[in-house]
Amino acid sequence: MTKDFEKIEDLVQSLLENEGKDGVRLQSPDLAFLKVEATQARHFIMDLRDHYGFTHLVFLTAVDYLEEGIFTLTYMLHNYDTHWDIGVQVDIPRENASMESIHDLWAQAATYQRELKEMFGIDFPGSPRLDEPFVLEGWHDVPPMRREFDTKEYSERTFFPRPGRSTNDPADHMRRKLYPEE
Amino acid sequence: MSMEKKEKTGNPGESGKTAPQETQSPDSIREVVEAMGESHGTSRGRHPDGPPGGAPSDPGGSPSENPDTQPGGYPGQAPATDTTLFCDARPKVEKPYRGIIEKFLNWARAESLWVLGFGTGCGAIELRPLMTSRFDAYRFGVAGRATPRQSSVFVIGGYASVKTLKRIVRSYEQMQGPKFVLALGSCTINGGMYWDSYNTINRIDQYIPVDVYITGCMPRPEALLAGFMKLKELIKAGKGEKANEYAEHFDWYKANQKKVIPDWDMPDYNW
Amino acid sequence: MEPNLLLKIAYAALSLFIVFNYGLLLTATVARIRARVQGRIGIRIFQPYLDIIKNNAKRSSISHGVMFFLGPIFRITGGIGTFLFIPMIYGSVMFSNFSFSGDVLLVIYFIFFGQLGMALGAGEGGHPYSAIGVSRGLAQMTAFEVPFTLAIIALAVQHQTLSITGIVAAQQGGILSWNVFTNPLATLGAIIAFLGMSMHNPFSVVTAPQEIPIGPPVEYHSNYLGLLQSNRAIFNSAKLILYMNLFFGGATNLPVMIVKTFLIYMINVVIGVSFPRFRVEQSIRFFLGIPTLIGLLGLLVAVW
Numbered sequence: 001m002t003k004d005f006e007k008i009e010d011l012v013q014s015l016l017e018n019e020g021k022d023g024v025r026l027q028s029p030d031l032a033f034l035k036v037e038a039t040q041a042r043h044f045i046m047d048l049r050d051h052y053g054f055t056h057l058v059f060l061t062a063v064d065y066l067e068e069g070i071f072t073l074t075y076m077l078h079n080y081d082t083h084w085d086i087g088v089q090v091d092i093p094r095e096n097a098s099m100e101s102i103h104d105l106w107a108q109a110a111t112y113q114r115e116l117k118e119m120f121g122i123d124f125p126g127s128p129r130l131d132e133p134f135v136l137e138g139w140h141d142v143p144p145m146r147r148e149f150d151t152k153e154y155s156e157r158t159f160f161p162r163p164g165r166s167t168n169d170p171a172d173h174m175r176r177k178l179y180p181e182e
Numbered sequence: 183m184s185m186e187k188k189e190k191t192g193n194p195g196e197s198g199k200t201a202p203q204e205t206q207s208p209d210s211i212r213e214v215v216e217a218m219g220e221s222h223g224t225s226r227g228r229h230p231d232g233p234p235g236g237a238p239s240d241p242g243g244s245p246s247e248n249p250d251t252q253p254g255g256y257p258g259q260a261p262a263t264d265t266t267l268f269c270d271a272r273p274k275v276e277k278p279y280r281g282i283i284e285k286f287l288n289w290a291r292a293e294s295l296w297v298l299g300f301g302t303g304c305g306a307i308e309l310r311p312l313m314t315s316r317f318d319a320y321r322f323g324v325a326g327r328a329t330p331r332q333s334s335v336f337v338i339g340g341y342a343s344v345k346t347l348k349r350i351v352r353s354y355e356q357m358q359g360p361k362f363v364l365a366l367g368s369c370t371i372n373g374g375m376y377w378d379s380y381n382t383i384n385r386i387d388q389y390i391p392v393d394v395y396i397t398g399c400m401p402r403p404e405a406l407l408a409g410f411m412k413l414k415e416l417i418k419a420g421k422g423e424k425a426n427e428y429a430e431h432f433d434w435y436k437a438n439q440k441k442v443i444p445d446w447d448m449p450d451y452n453w
Numbered sequence: 454m455e456p457n458l459l460l461k462i463a464y465a466a467l468s469l470f471i472v473f474n475y476g477l478l479l480t481a482t483v484a485r486i487r488a489r490v491q492g493r494i495g496i497r498i499f500q501p502y503l504d505i506i507k508n509n510a511k512r513s514s515i516s517h518g519v520m521f522f523l524g525p526i527f528r529i530t531g532g533i534g535t536f537l538f539i540p541m542i543y544g545s546v547m548f549s550n551f552s553f554s555g556d557v558l559l560v561i562y563f564i565f566f567g568q569l570g571m572a573l574g575a576g577e578g579g580h581p582y583s584a585i586g587v588s589r590g591l592a593q594m595t596a597f598e599v600p601f602t603l604a605i606i607a608l609a610v611q612h613q614t615l616s617i618t619g620i621v622a623a624q625q626g627g628i629l630s631w632n633v634f635t636n637p638l639a640t641l642g643a644i645i646a647f648l649g650m651s652m653h654n655p656f657s658v659v660t661a662p663q664e665i666p667i668g669p670p671v672e673y674h675s676n677y678l679g680l681l682q683s684n685r686a687i688f689n690s691a692k693l694i695l696y697m698n699l700f701f702g703g704a705t706n707l708p709v710m711i712v713k714t715f716l717i718y719m720i721n722v723v724i725g726v727s728f729p730r731f732r733v734e735q736s737i738r739f740f741l742g743i744p745t746l747i748g749l750l751g752l753l754v755a756v757w
Contacts (some may be wrong), residue, residue: 136381137345138445144380152378158442159384162372276512290506315492323500331515331674334507358674359511453515 008032008084011052033074033087041090042100045075049105054079054086057105060112062120066147069094071122075102098123119145273429273451276359284420291334291360292417293323295410298333300353302346305339305366308400317403324410330356335413338392340400341369341382347389348443354390355452361425362417364409365392368399375399388438391424461551468541468548469533469687471707472694476686477501479715483722490726501686505679514675517578524574525673525680531567532684535560536691542710543621543703554616557605560695561598564650567688568594571669578672586668589733590659596740597649597656603748604643608699611636611755617695621703631702639751640700644720645744647696649736651689653725656736693717 005011012024012032025033036044048054054077063072075088092099101124103110113124118134121143133139142149155161278284301309312319313326327333330353342350354363365386368374373384386392393416396409416422428435432451440446481498488495516522538556542548572591575583609615611632612623624631633640649656660668670681693714697704701717704710731739 135343135345137348138443140444149380151380154380155373155378155384158380159373159382160388160438161377161384165372165377274513278512287506287510290503290510294500294503294507318488318493318495320488320496321494323497323503325496329671331672332670332678334511358515359513 005082011084012086015052030083031085031087033089035089035091038090038092038099041075041088042102045077045088045102046105048077048086048088052079053081054084056080057102057109058085060102060109060116062116062122062145064094064120064145064147066094071097071120073099073116073122092122096123097121098125101125101127103127119143121146270449271451271453273355273425273432273453275426275429277426278420278423285418288417288420288422291422292414295322295324295335295362295413296327296333297324297335297337298330298353298357299326299328300330300336300349302338302342302350303340303367303369305337305400307339308366308403308406309337309339311403312406317407319407319410322407322410322414330354331358333357334359334361336361336363336390338363338365338370338386338390340367341374341376342386343381344383344442345381347383347439348448351389351439351443352448352452359425360417360422362393362413362422363390363424364406364413365395366398366401366406366409368397371395371397383442389435389442391427391435393422393424464547465537465550468550469536472536472541472690473683473687475711475714476688476690477505479690479718480686483718487722487726501682505682508674508679508682509676511675514677517672520577521574521672522677524571524577525677525684527570527574528567529680529684529687531563531565531570532688532691534563534566535695536687538563538617539691539695539698540618540621540703541694542706543618543625543698544705548707549618552616552618554614554619556617557609557615557620560617561602561605564692565594565598567684575669575672580672582671583669586659586671590669592733593649593656593659593736593740596737597646597744599646599741600642600744600748601646601650603745603752604639604646605699607636607639607748607752607755608632610752611639617698621698624702628702632700636751636755638747638754642744642748642751643696643700645747646740647692647717648721648724649740650692651721653721655725655728655731657725658730658733658736661730689718690714 005014008030009026009032012026012034015034016024024035027033056078058076058078060073060075063074065072070091070093073090073092075090077086077088078084079086090099097120099122101109101113103113103124103126110127110129113122113127114130114132114134116122117124117127117130118136118139124130136144141154144151144154279287297309301307309326311317312324319325324335330336334357336350336354336357338350354361365371369376369382370386370392373379373382376382377384383389394409394413396405398405401409413422436450478498478501481496481501485495485498537550538552538559540549540552568590572587575587608620612620614620614623620632628634652659660670670678673681694710696717697710697713701713704713
């Protein structure tokens with residue numbers, strides 16, 4: 001049980017030894033991150049929930065690493081006894097991104113997965129109401145949180161920007177001042 | 183805390199003006215649109231699709247249908263292709279009276295402004311202190327009403343996402359007679375801090391006509407009261423006729439709205 | 454008889470005009486008092502007039518059919534009908550309206566008739582909130598009619614007359630001959646029914662903007678709403694004058710009438726600002742409980 005461990009490093013060490021994980025990052029005395037393979041992630045999360053007391057799913061989010069061609073999903077779990085957080089990180093490829101659904105472990109995961117499907121295009125087969133529009137109604141373009149989606153260009157194309165907008169951005173100002181010929 | 187009156191910089195665009203569908207008698211001050219059936223023979227009954235707000239009268243909701251089979255992808259809505267359910271009437275230009283009668287009626291309209299209780303964005307939080315003891319908008323005749331049918335002022339509070347814009351258009355078109363729009367904040371003027379967002383519109387006056395802009399992010403209740411005073415001045419001077427402008431340039435507004443709102447599953451004009 | 458009838462109609466129109474203005478000013482005054490209690494300044498006194506003028510000055514209106522159009526007509530017919538059979542000022546030729554023997558029953562009928570017509574019209578509007586509001590309103594009305602009718606029957610039995618003028622005549626001759634003192638139980642039952650009738654808190658769930666957008670009048674706008682607002686003024690004043698005539702001795706001149714009706718209205722307002730709302734089933738259960746018992750006891754006292 002988690003309560004047997006004094007510090008989070010010991011828990012993480014024990015997880016590494018017992019479960020054979022890697023990619024540990026200790027962020028603070030009560031926050032740690034672990035990297036897990038996509039095929040074993042669901043089992044590991046269920047293990048954390050059932051045996052180690054991390055019963056609360058704080059969030060499920062994704063980060064887009066365009067250069068490496070992966071999405072990194074982060075499942076943040078919280079333990080009410082020791083007030084520790086563990087972030088389980090899973091890498092999935094960007095093409096045809098899909099991951100096992102955990103909506104039967106926590107019901108609120110269905111909403112997170114719905115958002116990820118709409119914003120990133122990550123599929124979670126089996127999750128309820130996955131294809132309903134969440135925030136964007138009638139969106140027919142690239143999922144907008146992906147890095148290849150240029151939101152500024154889309155906004156200028158679709159909505160009518162008012163001409164005459166000026167900027168006070170310091171970087172622009174210095175660039176114009178130092179390199180006026182460019 | 184300054185505010186500016188709207189200057190119409192854009193042109194009406196490709197469609198230009200649209201003549202009203204039938205000639206109005208200039209003496210009639212109000213048109214009783216009897217089921218919108220007298221101008222076209224195509225209306226199917228009296229209401230396009232039931233209550234305002236979109237969903238049919240189904241209090242339990244209908245999540246049983248698979249949303250993937252709905253054409254619009256939206257559970258419970260009428261499909262956009264089924265136009266037999268919708269009435270296709272257009273708005274009409276309503277000519278005002280002239281002279282002292284219109285002056286008197288404009289005075290009454292200015293002194294009794296009913297605001298639609300639809301808080302569209304972050305500006306809604308500035309409307310609430312207006313009604314409470316410190317600023318007390320009731321003494322100026324400004325009261326909140328729950329339904330668009332009975333209200334005459336629509337306060338667009340801040341940014342309008344595409345989802346909200348659909349509902350704004352729907353509510354605006356259901357308001358009657360001389361109606362006025364107050365736009366709060368810089369998001370309605372040029373996009374504000376969400377100018378490069380994929381989901382919020384930049385200029386609200388491309389979609390519905392606006393009477394008074396109130397700058398700020400968000401403007402304080404005092405600024406809102408100053409905006410209401412300016413609106414009263416405009417109405418008393420006879421310049422609060424943006425509803426007629428909407429009817430005249432209806433095609434242009436509708437084209438702009440349809441460009442931005444992809445899943446159009448409501449009638450063209452939500453009377 | 455002809456000039457008499459024409460003169461009577463003219464007098465009735467005059468008293469209707471007076472009561473219409475009185476109702477609007479009363480609404481505004483009480484709203485202002487309520488605002489001062491809350492620390493605000495409150496609406497202007499002539500604001501209800503501006504609202505009615507503005508509503509009638511709308512340039513378009515949407516009709517949903519004949520019944521929808523007739524709803525406010527029924528309602529204002531109920532309001533004017535209620536008023537025209539109540540003698541406004543006892544003993545005055547000018548303001549006796551069309552009171553005759555048996556008009557108590559006619560008045561009760563007209564009070565109910567307006568709400569029924571409104572219900573049919575609102576149902577035609579096609580809005581589901583109208584239907585919900587209408588069912589709530591009618592359910593509540595059916596509930597409060599019971600103690601109200603019992604009190605009226607008690608009075609009729611006590612004074613052996615069904616004419617309001619007769620009941621007022623029986624109360625002349627000093628304060629102690631008012632019905633509030635000769636039959637306090639019937640008065641109590643009727644006052645509690647009055648709370649339900651005027652739709653103030655705690656019985657305001659029918660038309661509360663926070664509960665359900667406005668309830669039955671949700672789809673009414675422009676001139677329909679102008680009619681409904683005018684009716685509210687007339688109907689309110691008519692009910693107040695009825696209560697004044699039945700329980701508080703009637704009035705022999707205009708200032709006394711204004712003072713008495715204002716004080717009766719303040720009972721409503723003071724109770725209204727002190728309470729939150731009941732749900733409809735709670736208010737039905739309330740009205741069919743203790744107030745009905747009080748009404749029955751009042752009836753028994755009168756029979757004895």
